[in-house]
Amino acid sequence: MSINFIILFLAASLPISTGQNGSVSCPLNFNVIRPLVGSNRPKLDIPFACRYARLGLQLVESDYLRRTNLFVPPPNTAESCWTAYQNLADDFFSSFDLRQNCGYQTDWIGSSGCMNITNRNQFENLIPKTSLNDVVRACNQSLSGSACSSCTLVLSSIQAVYLNGSSYGNLTDCRSFPFIYAAAFANQLGPTDRDTAVCLFSLDLDFTKSKNKHRTIIIAIASVIGAISLLAIAVGFWFYRSKKFAKIRRRRRNRRNESNTVSALDSITGSTTLVKFTIQDIKEATRNFARENIIGRGGYGNVYKGVLPDDSEVALKRFKNCSAAGDASFTHEVEVIASVRHVNLVALRGYCIATTPFEGYQRIIVTDLVKNGSLHDHLFGGYSSRGHLSWPIRRKIALGTARGLAYLHHGAQPAIIHRDIKASNILLDESFEAKVADFGLAKFAPEGATHLSTRVAGTMGYVAPEYALYGQLTERSDVYSFGVVLLELLSGKKALLEVENGKPVLLADWAWSMVRKGTPLEVIDSSMSECGPPEIMEKFVLAAVLSSHPQLYARPTMDQVLIMFDTDVPVPSIPERPIPLIAGLEDIEKSISSSGSGHLATPRGYQAYSTFEMDAQMMTNEEENEEEVENEVVEDEKARLSGSR
Structure with a gap:
């Protein structure tokens, strides 16, 4: 099926006269899509045709919202809108019934599809002013490249927090309402701008441009090849x-x-x-x-x-x-x-x-695709979404992350050590269910082994001290990283808090100081919109501090962490921390330098560390480590096979 069928189908000027059965003409202006249409007519099957029809309708309704402050047209215009669609379809294809093929109902144009919201005022009264300001700040620009990701992340967060009611009887449900609103009012270029249409409605139907660009690339490459060939002959x-x-x-x-x-x-x-x-x-x-x-x-x-x-x-x-x-x-x-x-x-x-x-x-x-970004985005992103993370949501994220790690350590055969647990590797879906991601550094742990001796890899601020100092890797190295992430989730603070006398202060050390003073609830984020029972929040703080203890023996397993979270089992007493962990960074650096691993940051790296750049990777140049990576993979395979036996 042709894409132009769908676009012309959407872009047709609707009849002005009264429709059948007493319906009036549709006030939607489908001509706004016409500039997006290219001259090519590639084939398109029915599922894609239906998808573009739905997305195109969202763009048209955004234009309607921009003009009238209404999300949907009057219900009595539904039949005339569908009649115009069908008449245009019959001009190109015989016996193609859009509603029958796509499963669309007549009243789905003209009825609200989300929580009875029909106009702009109702939408804005439901969403806090600070969140609407976040939308404007993230979306009021040309939505290409990374700007699109920032905008859609804010919109997905708003939908998950405030528009989580029932959706019914419309092609534009609760998931699309924030995007329709943002294109209409937050983005000054409006829904008809090509970048806006591509980003917010996934509509980029001008294939001529991409084809010409591809042809230009081919010509350029052919010219370069020709020049190189002539040069080779001359030499x-x-x-x-x-x-x-x-x-x-x-x-x-x-x-x-x-x-x-x-x-x-x-x-x-x-x-x-x-x-x-x-x-x-x-x-x-x-x-x-x-x-x-x-x-x-x-x-x-x-x-x-x-x-x-x-x-x-x-x-x-x-x-x-x-x-x-x-x-x-x-x-x-x-x-x-x-x-x-x-x-x-x-x-x-x-x-x-x-x-x-x-x-x-x-x-x-x-x-x-996990659409709601990462935990790092919500805690430390460029918009004020941290306060929207209520206690129930944070508890859900903590439990999901713990369950994922417990499965890797105790459910998978052989066990898997992730090695790079951090906030940016905890992805969140629309309902804020946590998904552990990025297994590029993971290692199989052979059954019966007390630890693995391996090169140090990971991200600064999250690596357990015994692993950083001696290269001794166990499942409890992941537990340490989980404890740091849990403290970030509970406090809203980064793994590095501040700099004292030129030395960084770790969040784990600060949290321990609060526990030792008898004020563990001081760790809880003051901007949290909805708090839980104090005794439960205190229990999570104690579990996080215990998990991030610098001494390996003091940390629980992930199974034990889950038992603490899910039952009335108390958190064990936390052993004294002999010295602030940060005091050992110089020793860690000397240890790594003398062993030749070289995967922790250099003093220059510590400088970046002290200026809050928390994502500096502790790995040397890829080309210098090619042979080491290959050898590690071979060792992992041997360990996996021996564990299977």
């Missing part, structure tokens, strides 16, 4: 031959690496429900890796939002390091995520490995 036949032989050797080596990766992944796919996506599938899902679809960045590469043919939304982690070490890391992460399945772990859909003439080697992991 001489000998140089040409040497480059040719070097290229052949490189191709053989890369094919050998790719063959090993494919073999390892195929063995995983054969025993799971993973989907092996083609590179064409990935490009269609991400609109050829469009910049506006980037929702995250890291040392490994970018994360893109994508839409699969079944209309489900996914996140695609695209690795930029495609050397032998990159293949080993990629295979390792796929293997770890594929081996687990839990409601509090990000679910893996599949993967893609491909080689293309222009992009080279492609390594992509496809997971479910």
Whole structure:
């Protein structure tokens, strides 16, 4: 089915005369979509046609809201709107009934789809002024690239907190109301701006632009190749031959690496429900890796939002390091995520490995899309959403994170140590259910082993001292990181509080000082909109302080943490902390330097640490560690196999 069918279907000027059965003409202006239409007419199947019809209607209703302060037109106009749709459809296709094929009901145009909200005043009376200001601050700009992610994150948070009532009988339900409102009033460019339409309504139907851009890239690449060829001929036949032989050797080596990766992944796919996506599938899902679809960045590469043919939304982690070490890391992460399945772990859909003439080697992991951002976004983001995290929501996040880690440590076989638990790796869905993510540093723990001796990796502020000092890794190293994250969740403060005499002060040390003074509730975030029973909040503070204790023996297991959270079992007495943990940072640095691991921050890193840059990765240059990463993956595989036996 043609995209132009849907767009013309939406963009048609509706009849002015009275419709059938006494209905009046529809006041919606579908012409506002016309500028978004390109000249191409690619084929579009019925599910996509229905999806674009629904999204296009949301854009049109946003324009209607902007003009009239009403979310939906009068109910008696519904039939005339659908009649105009159907008449246009009949001009292009015979026997295509939009309502029958898509399951749409006539009264779904003209009736409120969210909590009986019909106009702007009702919406604004429901949402606090501070939250509306957050929307304006995040969305009143050109919504391309990262600006789109910031805007949609605020809108999703508002929907989850304030518009969680019943949705019924409309194509525009509670999930779409904040987006319709933001396009109408928060964004000065309005819903008809192309970036706004793409970001808030996922409508980018001008395929001519992308095609011309692709053609320009091909021409540019062809020109460069031609120039290089002429230069090679000018330099001489000998140089040409040497480059040719070097290229052949490189191709053989890369094919050998790719063959090993494919073999390892195929063995995983054969025993799971993973989907092996083609590179064409990935490009269609991400609109050829469009910049506006980037929702995250890291040392490994970018994360893109994508839409699969079944209309489900996914996140695609695209690795930029495609050397032998990159293949080993990629295979390792796929293997770890594929081996687990839990409601509090990000679910893996599949993967893609491909080689293309222009992009080279492609390594992509496809997971479910978690739309509500990370815990770090809500606690420390650029908008005031922290106060919206009430006690019930924070307790839910803490329990979900603990359950996910308990499954990794005690439910998975063999056990898995995450190694990088931090607020930015705790993702939240629309109902604030926690999802532990990013298994790039995870390791399998062989059964019966007291600990693993391995290089130090992770994020500063969250790494357990015995792991940082001696490279001794256990499940309780994750417990320490969980304790720090739990303190951040309870207090609204970062893992680093301030700087005293040029030295950073850790949140765990400060929280312990509050407990030792007998005032554990001083740890609780003062901006929390709704608090819980004091004895329960105090119990969570004590559990967090115990979990982040610098001495390994004092920490509970994740199973024990869950028992404390879910039952009346009290938190054990907390042993004295001999010295503030931060006093040992110099020793940690000396230990790492002498061992040659070099994965903790240097003194320059401590300077960044003291200026609140908490996401500095404690890893050396990727190229210098390729051989070490490969060896670790081999060791992990041996450990996993021995544990299985």
